[in-house]
Every structure is written in structure tokens, then in C-alpha cells.
Amino acid sequence: MSFSLALTPAQRALVERTHAFAEDVVRPVAGRYDRDQEFPWAVLETAAQQGFYSPLFYRDLIGDPTGLSLPLFMEELFWGCAGIGLAIVMPALALSSIGQAATPEQMLRWAPECFGEPGNIKLAALCISEPEGGSDVRNLRTTATRDGDDWVIDGHKMWIGNGGIANVHVVNATVDPDLGHRGQALFVVPGDADGIELVRKLDKLGCRASHTAELKFHRVRVPSDHLLGGDDKLQRRMRKAREVQEQVAEGAPRRRSATLGTFEQTRPMVAAQALGIARAAIEYATEYANRREAFGGPIIDNQGISFPLAHLATEIDAARLLTWRASWMAAAGVEFRHGEGSMAKLAASEVAVKATERALQTMGGWGYISDHPVEKWYRDAKLYTISRAPARFSRWSSAERSGPPTVAHRCISSSRPRAAYSIGRSAAERGCGPGQANSRCRRKTASPNQPNAWR
Numbered sequence: 001m002s003f004s005l006a007l008t009p010a011q012r013a014l015v016e017r018t019h020a021f022a023e024d025v026v027r028p029v030a031g032r033y034d035r036d037q038e039f040p041w042a043v044l045e046t047a048a049q050q051g052f053y054s055p056l057f058y059r060d061l062i063g064d065p066t067g068l069s070l071p072l073f074m075e076e077l078f079w080g081c082a083g084i085g086l087a088i089v090m091p092a093l094a095l096s097s098i099g100q101a102a103t104p105e106q107m108l109r110w111a112p113e114c115f116g117e118p119g120n121i122k123l124a125a126l127c128i129s130e131p132e133g134g135s136d137v138r139n140l141r142t143t144a145t146r147d148g149d150d151w152v153i154d155g156h157k158m159w160i161g162n163g164g165i166a167n168v169h170v171v172n173a174t175v176d177p178d179l180g181h182r183g184q185a186l187f188v189v190p191g192d193a194d195g196i197e198l199v200r201k202l203d204k205l206g207c208r209a210s211h212t213a214e215l216k217f218h219r220v221r222v223p224s225d226h227l228l229g230g231d232d233k234l235q236r237r238m239r240k241a242r243e244v245q246e247q248v249a250e251g252a253p254r255r256r257s258a259t260l261g262t263f264e265q266t267r268p269m270v271a272a273q274a275l276g277i278a279r280a281a282i283e284y285a286t287e288y289a290n291r292r293e294a295f296g297g298p299i300i301d302n303q304g305i306s307f308p309l310a311h312l313a314t315e316i317d318a319a320r321l322l323t324w325r326a327s328w329m330a331a332a333g334v335e336f337r338h339g340e341g342s343m344a345k346l347a348a349s350e351v352a353v354k355a356t357e358r359a360l361q362t363m364g365g366w367g368y369i370s371d372h373p374v375e376k377w378y379r380d381a382k383l384y385t386i387s388r389a390p391a392r393f394s395r396w397s398s399a400e401r402s403g404p405p406t407v408a409h410r411c412i413s414s415s416r417p418r419a420a421y422s423i424g425r426s427a428a429e430r431g432c433g434p435g436q437a438n439s440r441c442r443r444k445t446a447s448p449n450q451p452n453a454w455r
């Protein structure tokens with residue numbers, strides 16, 4: 001599929017439908033949920049009724065061979081409110097990891113449990129980060145130990161969206177610490193399992209409608225079939241990792257982390273969320289600057305007001321083009337050779353922070369108080385330079401894969417992604433119809449057991 005900026009009728013309809021939901025359902029209640037830091041159950045219910053909260057919805061988005069449906073949806077939803085947006089898309093992050101690692105049977109079993117249905121909303125969480133290791137996924141300390149037919153999970157997780165209130169927790173745990181990230185596996189831990197402790201709901205700067213928590217797993221016991229991908233696959237992967245380790249010990253170059261490579265694929269989705277916030281802020285500030293009069297005319301007539309807004313509108317469009325390019329590449333199975341996913345994430349997260357700051361500045365004192373939503377967007381936007389690899393890491397990743405060596409390039413590993421990632425081929429291309437989660441439908445990655453969804 002060649003890259004095109006022309007949206008299809010289906011994509012235009014998706015944008016209109018999502019925008020209407022964001023404007024009519026999300027925006028009117030965004031301030032209240034943010035202020036009260038309350039989980040937006042009622043909005044999730046409406047999202048489910050309107051078809052935005054189900055595994056089949058995401059199957060269709062991912063099935064778009066142009067790759068654009070997913071970022072289009074994200075941008076419009078997050079234009080409404082990033083906190084509520086996160087609450088709505090969080091199960092999709094967990095589902096994405098399940099999709100990477102699970103057997104077809106596991107996918108069929110757990111996907112419906114991540115969302116529930118209208119009238120019976122369920123939640124899912126992806127539990128990767130730990131107090132000692134957010135960016136550095138190689139050093140996660142949560143362990144999974146085999147005990148008879150069960151796995152026993154012990155550990156401490158931090159900043160977990162839907163943590164402790166989810167029906168399904170997808171937990172990354174170390175099985176063999178000597179193998180680093182290659183000795184890790186994903187486990188499904190049901191929300192009612194004995195030993196999960198919701199230590200606290202975190203009090204956040206922004207995105208406050210979403211639930212983010214600190215969790216502990218105290219000897220949480222799950223049956224062996226809760227290991228995603230199954231035991232044989234895990235053993236095969238670890239055997240291979242030991243061989244690689246021996247080769248490295250004998251002088252072979254160290255391979256790049258497949259986890260980081262896989263994260264690269266999902267960064268455009270996070271970028272699109274940041275774009276939604278940025279666009280909301282610039283639209284609002286421009287409208288305000290046209291109405292607000294000072295010294296005898298609308299403040300937009302001052303170049304000091306209008307030029308920065310015009311500049312930011314340009315930067316937002318540029319970040320969107322990077323985002324769409326990366327999404328298209330992922331869908332078309334084009335290898336990310338130059339950190340294209342990281343470039344999108346870097347550009348979009350930074351422009352979101354700049355745009356919300358400029359919007360606030362444009363509105364002066366009115367921007368600084370909660371009568372208007374810009375102070376909230378300013379707080380929400382900052383998450384995006386932190387989550388899914390801080391912006392500095394995105395900059396590294398971009399530098400790592402850029403053509404001529406740079407200082408950054410020389411400072412980091414010279415290793416390269418070892419394989420073309422083939423995720424993102426459409427369900428149609430793979431010959432999968434609705435509900436057919438068979439092995440041909442599952443995405444292929446360099447390391448399918450590695451989580452890909454947050455960071």
C-alpha cells in the first residue's frame with residue numbers, strides 16, 4: 001500500500017464519529033473528572049455503547065492497511081481529554097501486549113475480558129514499570145517462579161494504568177534474571193487473584209481522570225496457562241538467549257533489545273495522543289485571541305501573539321506527518337531504520353508541551369485559572385515527554401538510526417535492529433476475517449514475548 005494523505009471515506013467517518021464523541025460526551029465532563037481525580041466509568045459506558053470500547057473496534061483499526069485509522073482515532077479522542085482518553089484506551093495497551101505474546105486460544109480467552117461489554121464494563125492493565133526501573137526494562141525485578149503446575153509472581157509495580165482495579169493485569173516478570181530482558185515473560189493475572197495489593201492510587205499532575213496506581217504482587221499464584229505464549233515457547237526463547245549470551249561472551253556484537261525495538265512500533269500511537277492535546281490548545285487559544293480585545297483591537301492582530309500560534313500550527317502539522325509516516329510504515333511492514341517511531345513521539349510530545357504553554361500564555365490570567373481548559377491541557381501534555389520513553393530517549397533512538405554519525409550516535413550502542421518488524425499487516429492481507437484470531441492473524445515481532453504497549 002503506497003502512502004497517501006487522502007483519507008478514505010471510512011477514515012473520514014471515523015474522524016467525524018470520534019470527534020462528535022469527544023466534543024459531546026468527553027469535553028463537557030472533562031473538567032469535573034480532572035478536578036475530582038475520578039475514574040470516568042459513565043464515559044466508558046457510553047464509549048462501549050458507541051462501539052469505541054471493544055476488542056473488535058481495535059481489530060478493525062489495526063486492520064487498516066494504510067495505518068492511519070489508529071492515529072486518527074487517538075488524535076480526535078485525546079482532543080477531547082487526555083485523562084479520559086487514557087481511561088478509554090488503556091485496555092487496548094494490555095490487549096496489544098497480549099496480541100504480541102499470546103497463543104490464539106489465549107487471545108480469544110482474554111481479549112473480551114479486557115473490555116467487557118455495554119452494561120458490564122471491564123478493565124485491563126499493562127504492568128511493566130517498577131519503582132526502580134521505568135525506562136530500563138532490562139532490570140525489572142518482579143519474578144515469576146514455577147511451582148508445580150502454577151507460576152508464582154512476586155514484585156512491585158509502579159505507575160500502572162488501571163492497576164488494582166482491572167479485571168486483567170498483564171504482568172511482565174523475570175523468569176531467568178541472568179538473561180536480562182530475554183529472561184522475562186508476560187503473565188495474565190486476573191484482578192481477583194489472591195496476593196494483589198493496590199498500595200495506592202497515585203495523585204497525578206495531569207491526565208487525572210485516568211487511574212494510575214502502585215501495586216504489589218505477594219506470591220500471586222496463577223495456573224501455567226496464564227503464561228502468555230506457553231511454556232514451550234518460553235523455554236525455546238530462553239535457550240536461544242543463552243546461545244546468544246555465549247556468542248557475546250566470545251566476542252560477537254551485542255544485539256539491540258527487542259523490547260526497545262518493539263516499543264518503536266507503538267510510539268506513533270502515543271504521538272497521536274499528544275497531537276490531540278496540542279491541537280486542542282492551539283485551536284482554543286487562536287479562537288480566544290480573535291475575540292479578546294486589548295488596546296483597542298483583538299490581540300491576534302499583534303504579531304507577538306499570532307506568529308507563535310502560526311509557528312506552532314506548523315509544528316503540529318509537521319509532527320502529524322511524522323506520526324502518519326511511522327504508522328503507515330508499521331502497517332506496511334516497512335522497517336524502521338532511522339528511528340521513525342521515536343521521531344514522531346519526540347516531535348509530538350514536545351510540540352504538545354510547547355503548544356499548551358503558548359496557549360496558556362496567549363490567554364494571560366484567564367489561561368492560568370481553571371475557568372478555561374488550557375491549564376489542564378498544559379498539565380496533561382507533560383506526561384507525553386515522560387511516558388513510553390522520555391523524550392531524551394526518543395532523541396537517542398532517532399540519533400541512533402540517523403545516517404551520518406553524530407555525537408549522540410557515537411555515545412550509544414552501534415548495534416542495529418536485527419530484523420524487519422513485520423507487525424501491522426492488515427487482517428485483510430493476512431486473510432483474517434472478523435473474530436478469526438488464528439495464528440495467521442497474530443503479529444510477528446522480533447521477540448513476541450516482549451511487551452510493546454507502554455513507553
Ligand SMILES: Cc1cc2nc3c(=O)[nH]c(=O)nc-3n(C[C@H](O)[C@H](O)[C@H](O)COP(=O)(O)OP(=O)(O)OC[C@H]3O[C@@H](n4cnc5c(N)ncnc54)[C@H](O)[C@@H]3O)c2cc1C
Pocket residue numbers: 126127128129131132133134135136158159160161162204207212383386387388389390391392393454455
Ligand atoms: C501517568 C503515567 C502513567 C503510566 N502508565 C504506565 C502503565 O500503564 N504501565 C507501565 O508499565 N508504566 C506506566 N508508566 C511508567 C512510564 O512508562 C515510566 O514512567 C517511563 O518509562 C519512565 O520511567 P521512570 O519514570 O522510571 O524514569 P527513569 O527511567 O528513572 O528516568 C528518569 C529521568 O532520567 C532520564 N534517564 C534515565 N536513564 C537515562 C540515561 N541512561 N541517560 C540519560 N537520561 C536518562 C530520563 O530521561 C528521565 O528524564 C506511566 C507513567 C506515568 C507518569
